[in-house]
Amino acid sequence: MSSYCASxxxxxxRLSREVQVxxxxxGGDNPIRIQSMTTTLTQDVDATVKQSxxxxxxxxxxxxxxxxxxxxxxxxxxxxxxxxxxxxGHIPLVADIHFxxxxxxxxxxxVEKVRVNPGNYADNKKFAVLEYTDAEYEAELQRxxxxxxxxxxxxxxxxRALRIGTNHGSLSDRIMNRYGDTxxxxxxxxxxxLRIAQSHGYxxxxxxMKASNPKVxxxxxxxxxxxxxxxxxxxPLHLGVTEAGDGxxxxxxxxxxxxxxxxxxxxxxxxxxxxxxxxxxxxxxQALAQKIMEQWRxxxxxxxxxxxxxxxxxxxxxxxxxxxxxxLGKFAKLGSEEPPTVIxxxxxxxxxxVTIAAEAKTSRPALGDSKLEGILVxxxxxxxxxxxxxxCEAINGAAEFVVVELxxxxxxxxxxxxxxxxxxxxxALRDFGDDDYNDYKQFVHLCAQFKIRPIIGLSPTxxxxxxxxxxxxxxxxxxxxxxxxAPNHRIGYYRQLADRLKHWKNKSPLxxxxxxxxxxxxxxxxxxxxxxxxxxxxxxxxxxxGIGDMVSIESDDDLVRSTRLAYNVLQGAGSRITKTEFVxxxxxGRTLFDLQTTTxxxxxxxxxxxxxxxxxxxxxxxxxxxxxxxxFGYVGGAPAKINLYVGKTCVKYNIPQAEADDRLIDLxxxxxxxxxxxxxxx
Numbered sequence: 037m038s039s040y041c042a043s044x045x046x047x048x049x050r051l052s053r054e055v056q057v058x059x060x061x062x063g064g065d066n067p068i069r070i071q072s073m074t075t076t077l078t079q080d081v082d083a084t085v086k087q088s089x090x091x092x093x094x095x096x097x098x099x100x101x102x103x104x105x106x107x108x109x110x111x112x113x114x115x116x117x118x119x120x121x122x123x124x125g126h127i128p129l130v131a132d133i134h135f136x137x138x139x140x141x142x143x144x145x146x147v148e149k150v151r152v153n154p155g156n157y158a159d160n161k162k163f164a165v166l167e168y169t170d171a172e173y174e175a176e177l178q179r180x181x182x183x184x185x186x187x188x189x190x191x192x193x194x195x196r197a198l199r200i201g202t203n204h205g206s207l208s209d210r211i212m213n214r215y216g217d218t219x220x221x222x223x224x225x226x227x228x229x230l231r232i233a234q235s236h237g238y239x240x241x242x243x244x245m246k247a248s249n250p251k252v253x254x255x256x257x258x259x260x261x262x263x264x265x266x267x268x269x270x271x272p273l274h275l276g277v278t279e280a281g282d283g284x285x286x287x288x289x290x291x292x293x294x295x296x297x298x299x300x301x302x303x304x305x306x307x308x309x310x311x312x313x314x315x316x317x318x319x320x321x322q323a324l325a326q327k328i329m330e331q332w333r334x335x336x337x338x339x340x341x342x343x344x345x346x347x348x349x350x351x352x353x354x355x356x357x358x359x360x361x362x363x364l365g366k367f368a369k370l371g372s373e374e375p376p377t378v379i380x381x382x383x384x385x386x387x388x389x390v391t392i393a394a395e396a397k398t399s400r401p402a403l404g405d406s407k408l409e410g411i412l413v414x415x416x417x418x419x420x421x422x423x424x425x426x427x428c429e430a431i432n433g434a435a436e437f438v439v440v441e442l443x444x445x446x447x448x449x450x451x452x453x454x455x456x457x458x459x460x461x462x463x464a465l466r467d468f469g470d471d472d473y474n475d476y477k478q479f480v481h482l483c484a485q486f487k488i489r490p491i492i493g494l495s496p497t498x499x500x501x502x503x504x505x506x507x508x509x510x511x512x513x514x515x516x517x518x519x520x521x522a523p524n525h526r527i528g529y530y531r532q533l534a535d536r537l538k539h540w541k542n543k544s545p546l547x548x549x550x551x552x553x554x555x556x557x558x559x560x561x562x563x564x565x566x567x568x569x570x571x572x573x574x575x576x577x578x579x580x581x582g583i584g585d586m587v588s589i590e591s592d593d594d595l596v597r598s599t600r601l602a603y604n605v606l607q608g609a610g611s612r613i614t615k616t617e618f619v620x621x622x623x624x625g626r627t628l629f630d631l632q633t634t635t636x637x638x639x640x641x642x643x644x645x646x647x648x649x650x651x652x653x654x655x656x657x658x659x660x661x662x663x664x665x666x667x668f669g670y671v672g673g674a675p676a677k678i679n680l681y682v683g684k685t686c687v688k689y690n691i692p693q694a695e696a697d698d699r700l701i702d703l704x705x706x707x708x709x710x711x712x713x714x715x716x717x718x
Contacts, residue, residue, distance in 0.1 A: 040258040040265075040351055041300040045528030047331040049301045050261065052272040055240050057197045058128035058148035060097055062242060062305050063272030068298070068325040069305035071274070072314045073100040073132065073622065078108040078115070085118045087314070092127045094318040098305065100130040100151065109133075109142035116146050130199070133157065134206075140187050149197040149242075150187070154225045155206035158183035168213060176210050181232050188233045197240045198233070202226045203278060204247035204256070219245070219256035219352070223263050230269065242272045242305065248279035248619045249665070250293035251354050251580050251610055257297050258351050272304035273297075279651070281620045282311040282635055284568065284601075287320055288608035291569045292576030298328040299527055299577060311620040311635050311652075323561030323569055331525055347535035349581050356582040357534060360508045360543045364489070365436030365461045368409045370511070370545045370585050375612035379410040379439060379547070379588035380599045386413050386420040386427055386440070393430035395595050400434070402596045405614040405646050406603035410463075411435045412588060416443045421454035428462060437461035439491065444468075448478050455486050463489035467515050473501045480510065491547065496522075496529045504540040511586065512537065513547035527577045534583045545585035548575050552591040567591040571605050579609040616642055617649040619666055629654065629672050629693060638670065641697060644713040648704065651681070667709060670700055682707065 042048035054064030062069050072091050076083040078101055088099045103109040109131060116129055131143030134156040144150050158180065168176070191198055202222045215221030222245050233241060243264075245256035257273060264271065277293035280286040290308040297303050308320045361371040368377050382392050396408055411431070415421050421440070428438060442451060444467050464483055468476050476492065476499075483490035491511040494502065496518070514529055524532070534546060553570040561569065571589050578584045587606060592598040606612035620635045631654050642650060651666040669681030673689065678696035680688035680703055691699050704710045 040261045041302060043528070044300060044347060044349075044351075044531055045524040046333045047299050047301055047328065047525060048333050050273075052270045052304055053239065055197050055242055055272050056195075057098060057130070057242075059126050060128050062098075062197075062274075066304070068303065068329060069097045070095060070318060070321045070325060071098040071100060071130075071305055071307040072096045072317045072321075073102070073307070073309075075314055075622070078102055078104075079111045081111055081114045081118060084111075084115050085122065088115070088119050088127075088129070089122055089124060090315050091318065092124050094315050095322055096127070096318050098128050098130060098149075100132050100307075101147075103131040103133055103139050103143045105136060106139045106142050109139040109146075112143055112146040137183050137187065141190065144187060144190050144194060144196055147196075149199060150191065151199040151201045152184075152187070152229065153201055153203055153206055154229045155203060155208045155211065157229075159208040159210070168210060173210065173214065177228060180228060181235075184229060184232050185236065188236050188238050191240070192236065192238045195240075197242065198238075199242045199244060199274060200226045200229045201244040201246065201274070202256075204245075204249070204252055205278070219252060219259050222247075222256045223260045226260065227263060227267070230264075230271070239271075242274050244274040244276065246276050246278040248277065248289075249610065250277055250289055250296070250576065250608065253277055253293045254296050254580050255352055255354070257302055258300075261302060262352070273302055274305045274307070275303040276307040276309055278309055279619045279621045279653070280309050280311075281618050282632070284604055285608065285618065286310045286312075286620075287565070287568055288572045288576070288604055290320065291324060291572035292580065292605070292608050294324055295328065295569065295573030296577040296580060298324070299331065299525060299573060303328075309622040311622055311631050313632075314622065317622075319561060320565065320569075323565055326561075327566075327569060327573070333523075347531050348538060349531065349535070349583075351581070354580070354582055357538075357546070357585075358543060359545045359585055362489070362509065362511070362545060364410065364463070368436040374585075376548075376579070376584055376606055377409050377586045378406075378599060378602045378606070379412050379586055380408060380435075380595055380602070381412040381588060381590045382595060383593040384413075386415060386423045389423055389427035389430045392427065393432070393434060396431060396434035399596050399599065403599055406600055408434065408595075408599060409436045410439055410586075411437075412439045412441060412465075412590070414441045414443070415446070418446065418450055418454045421451065422456075424462070425456040428456075437463060437489075439463045439465055442466040448475060448482060452482050452485070455482075455488070457486075463491050463511070465491035465493060465513070467493035467517075468495070468498065468502065469515075470495055470497050470499060473499045476502050480505075480507075492544075494533065496524070496532060498533075498536075500536075500540070503536050503542055505542075507542060507544045510544050511547055512542075512544045513549055513586075516549065516551060526574055530578050530583060531581065546583060547586035547588070548578055548584040550574055550587075550589045550591060564592075568601065571601060572608065575602075575605050576609045579606070579611045584611075613647050616645045617647075617666075619649065619651040619653075621653050629676070629678070634670075638697060638700070641701065642704070645704070645709065645711065648709050650700075667707070668700065668703060670696065 052063035055062045074087045128148035130149040131147050132151045133140040134153045202225050211221045211225045247253040275294045277290045280289040308317045358372045363369045493515050495515040550571045589598045589602045649666040651669040653671040671679045673679035676693050677690040
């Protein structure tokens with residue numbers, strides 16, 4: 037058994053206690069529940085009810101409403117009454133509480149669940165540099181006990197649920213100074229509140245560990261489960277990547293963080309946080325939930341066989357797999373210190389090399405810094421191979437290198453007769469079965485003879501003889517065809533393959549291939565969203581485990597779309613930065629400006645700044661913390677006033693919003709990170 041999940045190879049759901057949120061059960065045997073949050077001013081009861089109805093009609097099963105103060109919490113009474121009168125009494129409402137216990141005590145009277153942020157609730161968050169003695173630390177815990185206990189007791193009396201929702205961006209001074217800005221600090225922040233609640237015999241709680249960085253978020257949830265297991269706790273988990281942003285990037289980040297955990301069997305309710313109208317969050321969350329629930333396997337005891345041996349990855353600390361250095365093209369290279377390389381499949385046969393080269397060359401302006409590195413072509417016949425010379429000459433620098441995928445049915449002796457004389461930057465890929473060791477040896481020898489880079493596609497149960505060979509110049513990938521009915525999922529097979537390579541001290545780079553996903557007849561997502569989620573979950577999960585040196589998205593026939601999606605997934609996983617990184621929170625009733633239009637406007641002005649990270653926050657609740665690894669921050673400080681940050685430090689206060697964009701650009705220039713955008717060519 038893994039230290040945080042039943043299996044890292046197949047999706048076996050973690051068994052949690054069931055918590056009733058109004059009429060909706062969370063955890064236990066219930067399906068994954070879909071949540072979202074209103075963005076209206078809470079005191080505007082009519083607007084909040086209207087948006088709650090729109091969410092419910094879109095499929096949202098639990099609706100959250102911010103209650104930043106007691107007056108907003110009092111408005112929840114009418115919101116609940118009007119929402120029920122409109123026919124939605126079965127949809128639970130959740131009050132979102134950050135700082136004020138009196139607001140929480142008011143809210144618990146009106147709604148089915150209250151979310152408490154343990155880093156803010158009756159706690160200090162001034163980022164002061166302090167050292168706590170053990171006695172001072174215990175005194176702080178006693179103060180928390182006194183502040184939180186009344187809410188726990190009232191929730192127990194009324195049969196309400198609580199969510200202890202830790203945010204990476206809002207850890208208290210006490211936690212920061214004892215544990216640092218770490219996943220462990222996030223976990224301990226939640227455990228403090230759990231222990232207080234349990235001391236009162238209260239157990240109707242749900243936990244969350246949100247961060248804008250998927251790696252941090254994934255590690256925090258894994259660590260939370262391990263610590264809960266140690267203390268005999270089995271509370272349900274609410275999953276989400278906070279401040280994920282908007283558009284394709286926001287969906288990718290959310291799918292990486294949420295999807296990775298769901299594939300490991302963790303998670304009972306989810307929210308996809310987008311800087312968009314919250315109604316647009318629902319179809320993404322529904323598609324994620326459906327995709328994972330279709331993967332669920334029965335518990336291990338029902339399978340009648342032993343669990344596979346856990347892999348050797350440390351799931352609580354990111355470390356990239358160590359690999360050999362390999363030069364692929366003039367600039368493209370693989371290595372433990374190099375970002376993963378992108379391979380783009382082309383839909384045309386090799387005989388159409390003129391078309392392939394033309395598309396590769398015309399893709400350059402559309403891709404920008406997401407350049408075309410490797411292209412993947414298929415050789416299904418000897419005639420195809422005989423056109424390789426023309427293809428390589430036609431490409432002429434439009435791509436760094438060419439990978440030719442050999443049909444396994446082609447006899448290798450015939451392949452040897454058809455291969456062209458030495459071509460620079462050419463690699464050959466061939467799949468091998470369990471009993472193909474001799475063919476493998478012949479293939480490697482053939483590649484050496486023609487000075488072609490060998491790429492080996494292996495089945496999950498590949499011969500140890502292949503894995504144990506010294507392969508400093510070989511790249512490994514998973515066999516392209518794995519049946520959907522296979523006992524493990526594709527993520528698990530890559531994990532097992534990486535572990536077997538480690539066992540044999542084989543440092544061959546690993547290529548993550550994203551094949552076209554099998555589309556369910558009951559699919560609720562669009563074809564493109566399905567491809568995006570599939571690529572984000574598979575590739576993102578592995579990258580966040582430190583596995584993966586080449587990436588290809590092979591589900592789209594459009595060269596630009598598939599290349600861009602691969603780069604965006606790499607950026608979402610924090611593995612390769614090719615454009616500006618935006619950390620943008622979803623709007624809510626605390627927001628002091630229009631987040632959607634502001635984010636789009638700032639993106640339009642700064643989206644060309646490769647490697648710069650900009651945080652756009654509607655208020656200060658999580659802003660300074662989530663900006664810990666951002667270069668610059670744009671934060672609502674007061675109505676129509678913006679505060680500008682460098683990292684966690686506020687350097688400009690109360691700037692009129694009309695001036696804030698230009699002042700942000702001035703700040704970027706002052707710190708030497710501004711470049712003028714390239715002129716648009718037509």
